[in-house]
Amino acid sequence: MNRFFGFFRNQRFWLAGPLTTVVSMLCMLAMAVYFPPGVGNINNILMPLLMFPIIWACIFFYAYLTQHLKRAWFIIFTLGLINLAIIVLQFTLVKGS
Amino acid sequence: MTRTQIEKSTKKASLLSLHSWSGVVLGMLLYAVIFTGTVAVIAHEIGQWSQSQAPKDRLRHADIDALVRQLAEQTDPKYTEEISITESYNNQLVFFFHTHGTNPSGALDDIGVEYRVNEHNEVVQTRQGFGSELFPTDDTNALGRFLVSIHTELHMPKPWGLILTGILGLAMLVAAVSGILMHRHLFTDIFLLRSARSGEKLKRDAHTVAGTWSLPFAFLLAFTGSFFSFATSFGLPAMAMVAFGGDQKAMIYTLVGEQMEVSETPKETTNLNLMIQDASARNDAAPNNIVISHYNTESASMELFFLPSQGAIISKYEQYNAATGSAEGVKPFVGTEPSFGSLILSLIFPVHYGTFAGLFSKLVWVSLGVASCYVTMTGLQLYAHRRENKLSQWQWLPRFCHWGFIGLPLCSLASAVGFFISSSLGLSTSNWTPLAFVIAAGMVTILSVVVKPITTLKYVLLALTGLMCISLPLIRIALSQTGWISAVQHHFEAVLFVDLSLFVCGALCLYQVVNYLRQKTLSQSTLPEAV
Amino acid sequence: MNHLIATFPFIVYATAVLILLTKSDTRRATFYRKIVPDYREFRIRKPIRMALMYSLLVPFMVFIVVGNAAGFLCYFGAITVIGWLVAEMPGNVI
Incomplete structure (x- = not known):
């Protein structure tokens, strides 16, 4: 079993797998708040959706290839937190208004 | 290092x-x-x-205005909120009078009545x-x-x-x-x-x-x-x-x-045919589909979708104010403003x-x-x-490769056979097309397990795929009576394209099988001499 | 169909250039010289090879100037497929 499921104990798996997926989704969602909506009022919805595969790929390859795992954990985690904060702020503002 | x-x-x-x-x-x-x-x-x-x-481009040439008026009279008025019109592959016009609602699974959906109108304008x-x-x-x-x-x-x-x-x-x-x-x-x-x-x-x-x-x-x-x-x-x-x-x-x-604020004040929609002719002439093509919103109200509008015209790669939505009949230009792909x-x-x-x-x-x-x-x-x-050759636990992989790589095209061809046979027998093609695929997938799986020599498995599957490719156009011609001469006469490129592609694919598969058999016979005939 | 007919000569040109580039490829020649009897070598000097390679990009500019977006995409798709098919040809063919 260890032969097949040994990757669960690998830090890089958790960094490049679940964390990268969650953080790239948070980046996409937070972009809806700060991306300029443009005249058509739709750029802030469409552009983040379009950029999601690229955001994911960038974070994934960084997480997968980096030699400095601790730094990568810190950077990706912080990126996730900042974007989460933007989303939370948006919801509080919407509720408040 | x-x-x-x-x-x-x-x-x-x-x-x-x-x-x-x-x-x-x-x-x-x-x-x-x-x-x-x-x-x-x-x-x-x-x-x-x-x-x-x-194809007869009926969306351009049929009397759409008369048909919409006639069908709107017999339809619940709430479904005239939106009318989509398409042409089916058997040259019927499909009118879907609908409104928007939530389906039993909780998702946003269209709900309404669909009419299919044949070439004699009969529902x-x-x-x-x-x-x-x-x-x-x-x-x-x-x-x-x-x-x-x-x-x-x-x-x-x-x-x-x-x-x-x-x-x-x-x-x-x-x-x-x-x-x-x-x-x-x-x-x-x-x-x-x-x-x-x-x-x-x-x-x-x-x-x-x-x-x-x-x-x-x-x-x-x-x-x-x-x-x-x-x-x-x-x-x-x-x-x-x-x-x-x-x-x-x-x-x-x-x-x-879409307009967020809609006036439901009744106002007769202008002649739809004039707008269709105008848009078709400007694009030099028949529309791919038409959507009429808020029919017979002040807010009536009409959108015609056209595939890219000469040299362009972007499709177009031509928009009309259906209450006045005036053209409102090309609508952006998404949203109201470019x-x-x-x-x-x-x-x-x-x-x-x-x-x-x-x-x-x-x-x-x-x-x-x-x-x-x-x-x-x-x-x-x-x-x-x-x-x-290295690890025994990977022995299944080459077999799995043949099962999938040749099996999938074979099953797809089988689904086409299922479609033609069920269609000719008057059965539901929507049920029999997937069923034929599943039956073929079952047979391919059994073959992949039963046929032990892996090369034999590959060529058996290839031979079946080749035969299926060549027989499909023949089945189609036999059941539809639309041969190649008739297709050329009616500029029906799609039939010629698919039939010829199938023949080419079939010939390529069978060529590989024949080549393999020839080499096998050659090696067998030279074997005793070598011994 | 005019914009597609306009694309066709560029595709024919690209095919010819890709055949020349394949035939004059030194790594390919080194390999096929050993296994194909009477392999005919075809040499093109490196600067000319580079010029030929870059000339494949010229049609892209033409399509942009003329505004033939469909031709641009068709040409782009066609050279990738033709390049692969030409490279797949055995040494006794190309």
Whole structure:
């Protein structure tokens, strides 16, 4: 079993797998708040959706290839937190208004 | 070795491992999506071919105005909120009078009445229900729809199928990027395909050469494909949550560009035919579909969708104020005002679908699909080949490769046979097309288990695929009476294109089988002398 | 169909250039010299090879100037497929 499921104990798996997926989704969602909506009022919805595969790929390859795992954990985690904060702020503002 | 060299070789090993595992774990599903995607490029032609009825552009030439008036009178007024009009592959006009609601599964859906009108302007079928129930049971497009649905969601329930195909798109992206990063001589090896002593091409070279050439499109198709899957499965609802506080309806209104405030004051809609003629003349083509909103009210509008015209790659929505009959110009792909997002989205469609320059662009896109299929096949075969003689637990992989790589086209052809036979017997093609696929898949699986010599299995499956390819046009001609001469007379290119493509594929499969049998006979006849 | 007919000569040109580039590829020649009897070598000087390679990009500019977006995409797709098919040809053919 260890032969097949040994990757669960690998830090890089958790960094490049679940964390990268969650953080790239948070980046996409937070972009809806700060991306300029443009005249058509739709750029802030469409552009983040379009950029999601690229955001994911960038974070994934960084997480997968980096030699400095601790730094990568810190950077990706912080990126996730900042974007989460933007989303939370948006919801509080919407509720408040 | 210096520290940088060690780091480089570790990175290369990690990339190779990533490239291999993204291929091995998801390779077969990726092949299924790419193969059916290649077929989906010509889904429209397959639809026309399956019905063997030359298109008559009835959306341009029929008296749409009279038909809409007549049908609107017999329809519940709430369903005249929106009327979509399309032409089915058996030349019937399909009118869907509908409003918007929520279906039993809680999703936003269209609900209304669908009328099918034949060439004598008689209503031949009336159905009522949700759009999500009516469209999947349209028997005229059962074959094309079944094959396209494998590509988009692998026939899995929503949204899981879309999420899986999105993940497959990302896997393709990973394989393409890791392929570039790990290959040192990517562009110097672009013309070199070495062969072994037996004359067989080296699997590694076959994989890298095809992979390098198709790299730009593999990247583009993977990126656009994963966008389509993720955006429709969870992206749009999630964005609605953040940008519109969860109001999906408000977001759809913004994206579709519908009027939020509508006047329901009755006002007779002007002659629809005049607007259709005007738009058709300006685009020098028949519309692909027509949507009329708020029929017979002050807010009545009409949208006509046209495929790209000469030299362009972007499709067009011509918009009219149906209350006054005045043209309101071309509507952006998304939203009410031209925007960067709408432009990019309108470019993504032709790049992914290849449907911008008729059969010519489709032929190029099919070839790109074939190249991508070849890359996936050779990649997985390379992995299987490297482990074949070393580890006993990988012995199943080459067998699995033949089962999938030849089995899927074979089962797709079987689904077409199922479609034709059920159609001629008056049975539901929407049920029998998938059923024929499943029956064929069962038989291919049994064959793959029963036939022990792996080479024999490969050529048995290839022979069956070749025979099926050649017999399908014959079955179609026998059942429809639309032969090639008649197709040429009626400028029915789709039938000729699909029939000839099948003959070419069949001939290629059978050529390989005959070649194998000839070599086998030769080696057997020379064996006693050698002894 | 005019914009597609306009694309066709460029595709024919690209095919010819890709055949020349394949035939004059030194790595390919080194390999096939050993296994194909009477392999006819075809040499093109490196600067000319580079010029030929870059000339494949010229049609892209023409399509942009003329505004033939469909031709641009078709040409792009076609050269990748033709390049692969030409490279797949065995040494006794190309």
